[in-house]
Amino acid sequence: MKEFLVFVRKEFKQVFRDPRTLLIMFGLPVAQIVLFGFALTSEVKNIDILIVDNSKDVISSQITDKIKATNYFIVQQKNIGGADIDKTFKKGGVQAVLIYPVNFSSDLSHEGKAQIQIITDGTDPNTAKTIGNYLTAIINAYQQVKFPSASIRYQILTEPRMLYNEEDNGSMNFIPGVMALILMLVCTALTSVSIVKEKELGTMEILLVSPFKPVMVLVAKAVPYFILSLINFTLILLLSVFLLHIDVKGSILLLYMESALFILTCLSLGLLISNSTNEQQTALLISMMGMMLPTIIFTGFIFPLENMPWILRTISNVVPSKWYFLIIKSVMLKGLGFQYVWKETLILILMTTVLLTIALKKFKIRLQ
C-alpha cells in the first residue's frame, strides 16, 4: 500500500512540474468558461443593416428611428439599387437590407397598405430568420402604436415564464456541455498519454517487473488523474457559480457522484486508447484531434440531437459525454433527484464496465 502511494505521488509531481500540463488541466477550463459565459451566444446581435429609403417621408423615418433605437441593429443608410445590393452583400459588410418603396407614406394613406421589402443574407440561415423576426416585431409594434384603430379589440396576451432560469442567464445552456466536453477530452487524453509515454520511454517494463500486480500499475496511473479531474470539475463548478452566477439547484453530493462516475468512464476510455498503441503521437492524435469534433457535436449542447438523422443519433448514444450532459442538466440546473437520472447513470456504468474489460483484456494479452 505504501509503495502504491509513492507511485501515485510521483505521478502528481510529474503533472505539477510541467506548466504546459497545468495549462491544459486548469487553464483550458477557465478559458472555456469565460468564453462560453461571456462571449459565445446563440443570440443574434450587432446586426449590420442597410436601409434604402426611396420615399424619405415621415413614416419611413420614424420606422427607421425605431430600428435604430433597439440595441440589435447597426444602421447604415444609402440609396442604391438592385445590382449594388448584390455587391454590398458580397463585400460582407451588411447582413440585411430594408427597402422602402417610393411612395410609401402616400400608399399607406391612399390605398390603405404599402410594402416594405426586406432582403437577408441567407448564408447563415439562423441569423437571417432571426433578423426577419426582429424587424417584423419592430414594424408591427410601430403599427400598433401609430394606427391604434388597426389594433385588435380582444387581446390575447402571452406571459412566457423561463423555468429553471428566471434571470435569463444565457450561459446556462452551455455550461453543462462545457463540463462534459472538458472532462471527456482532458481526462481521456491525460490518462492515455501518461501510460503510452511510459511504454515509449521503456519505463513501463520496469514497473511491470516490480512487485506490483500488472493491473495495479494501471490503477496507480489512473488514480492521480481521477483526483485531478475531480479537482478540475470543482474548479469549473466554482467558476460557474461565482463568475457566471449559476445556481446549483440539485444535490451537490449526487452531482459529485455522477461526475466521479463519468470521470471513471473517461479514464477507462483513456486506458483503452493507451492499450491500443505504443506511440505517444498516436495516442495524442486519437484522444485530442480525433475526438474533439465528434465530442463537441455528439454531446448535443450546441446542435440539438433531435435534429440529427437517426444514424447519427444512434452514434451519439455511444458517446459517454452525451449521457453525462443530460445528467448535469437535470441535477445541477433543474434540481432533480436520482430517480430522474437513473437510466443515464446505468448507461454510464455499463460503458465504464465494457471499456475497462476490453482495456484490461488487451493489457493482459500484451503481457503474454
Next chain:
Amino acid sequence: MRNLGFLLQKEFRQIFRDKTILAMMLALPIIQLMILPWAMNLDIKNINLSIVDNDHSSYSQQLITKIGSSGYFRIISADGSYKEALEHIENGSSDLIMELPSGFERNLFREGKQTIGISVDAINGSKASIGGAYLSSVISDFNVNLGINQIKVPDYKTKPLGFIEITFSTWYNPLAEYKYFFVPGVLVLLLTLIGGFMTALNIVREKEVGTIEQINVTPIKKWEFILGKLIPFWIIGMIVFSIGLLVIWAVYGITSVGSLPLLYIVAGSYMIALLGFGLLVSTFCENQVQAMFVAFFFILIFILMSGLFTAVQSMPHWARIISGFTPVSHFIKIMRMIMLKGSGFSDIRIELGYILTFALVLNAWAIWNYRKTS
C-alpha cells in the same frame, strides 16, 4: 538549395512510411467531413408541447388545432393540471407548457383580454426559447384572425388606416439550408487541426528522439530546415483541401459560386499561417505531450471564437477583437463569402490581408525563435 532537396526527400519518405499519420491526416478528416455536417442543424422543429386546457371551450379547441397544424409543434400530452405537465418537462419529454385559464373564452368577451401562460424549459437552450416565441406568434395570429376582431370595417376616408406588408427574400441560400453554412466551416476546421497539430508534433518528436540535434550539428541552414518541414505538410494540407472540396461536391452537392483559384490562393495562405503556428508551438515545447497540449489549448479557443458554431457578430466587443486575432475566423469568413456569395478578390482582400499578416508574423517569430545553437 541542395540541402532543401535532401530534406524534402527524407521528409516525404518518412511521412509516407508512417501509416498511422497518413490515416490521421487524410482519412480521419475526410470521414469527419462526410459525417459530421449532417449533425449540424439548428432548425427549430418538433417542439414538444404539453397543453393544460382548463377551459375546454370552442376557442381553446380552435387554438389547439391551429397550434397542432402549424407544423412546428408536437403536442405530446394534454394534462389535467400544471403539475402533471411539469412532470413532462422534468423528465425531458416536453419543451413547453401552455396553460389556458379556466373561463378563457367567456372572459375574453367580458374583459377584453386574457392571458395564456407559457412555461419554457429554459435549460433546453434555444430550442425552447425560440419555441416559446413561435408559440406566442401562433397565438397572436390566432388572435388577429378571430372573428370578433374582424368585425370592424376600416374607414378609409376619415382615418388613415395603414397596413404594412412585409415581403421577405433570402439571397444566396434561399432554402435556408444549414449545410451551406456549416460545411465550408467544417472543412476549415479540419484543415486547422492538421496544420496546427501535425507540424508541432512532428518537429517536437525529432527533439524528443534526438535527431534534431543531429540536424543542428550539420551545415543545414535554419531556413532550409524550416522550409523542409513546412513544404511537405503544406502540400498535404492542400491535398486534403482539394479532396475536401470534392467531398463537399459529392456528398452535399455544394459547389463554389465564386472563383476556385481565388479559393486556393486563400487556402494556401491560410495553411502557411497555420503551419507557422505549429512551428511556433514546437519552438516552445520539449516533448510531444507538451506540444499537443499547448496546440490544443489554442486551437480549441480559435475554433470556438471563429464563428463556426456561433456568430462572431453577436460577441461583445472585446471578444470580437480576440476573434480578429485568430486566423481561423478570417478564413471561415472568406470561405463563406466566396463559396456561397461569389465574392471576388476586392471583396475579400482585407480578410486575406489579415491571413497573410498572420502567416508572416507567426513564421517570422518561429524562425527567430528556432536556434541551431542554444
Next chain:
Amino acid sequence: MEEKVIVCKGLTKQFGDFCAVDKISFDVSKGEIFGFLGANGAGKTTAMRILCGLSYPSSGEATVAGFSVRNQQESIKKNIGYMSQKFSLYENLSILENIEFFGGVYGVSRKDIKERSDKLIQDLGLQKEAKKMVGGLPLGWKQKLAFSVSIFHRPKIVFLDEPTGGVDPVTRRQFWDMIYDASATGITIFVTTHYMDEAEYCNRISVMVDGKMEALDSPANLKKQYGTDSMEEVFYKLARAAKRSGD
C-alpha cells in the same frame, strides 16, 4: 609543430548559478585520438556541445578547425562530424536512405554518395540489410553505422559522445578498430566516455571533475603520475573528491 585543430582557452559555461564547464584550457593536434573523460555530470557533454557549435560559451575562447565557437558555428559544422549518445539516425528510414541524407547535406556529390555507400555497406557486411529500416537493427550495428555516417563526408574532426554505451565488449573492440582506421586517414577523433579501459586506446586524455579539467596527458604518463597501473585507479583518485554525480 603539429597543427592544432582544437584550441580551448578558459572555456566556461554557466546555467544561472551552476557552472557546468569551469575555465577549461587545452588543445588537440591533428590526427590525435583525444579522450574526454569524466563522471556523469562532470561537464563533458556540455563542453563538447560548445565545441560542436550547439551551445554558446558563457566566457572564454575556443576554435575548432580554425573557426571560433562564438560566432563561426556554421563554418565549424561544415568541417566536423558528430555522433550523439542516442545514435541519432532516423529509425524509420533505411540504411541507404540515412546515408544518402546525411551525405547529401554535408555536400557529398550524388556520385560519391553512391560509391562510398556501396563500399561502406560492404565493409560493414550489411549488404542484406541495406534497404531495411534502421530501427530494426541491433544496437551494435546501429552504433557502427552511426559512426560510419558521421565520417562519411571525410570531416577534419569527428566528435563522438559516449559512442559505446550499452554494447558488449567484443563490439566495443570492433568499434575502436574502426576509430583507428579513421584516425589513420587523418581524421582527428574527439571522444567522450566514462569507460576507463577505453581511455587506454587514446593518444591523450583529459579528466573533468565538477566542470574543471583535473588532468591532461597521455594515459602512460598519468598512470606514472598517480602511481597506479590502471586508468581506473587514476580516475578514482581524481574523482573521489567530486561533488557532482549523475546527469
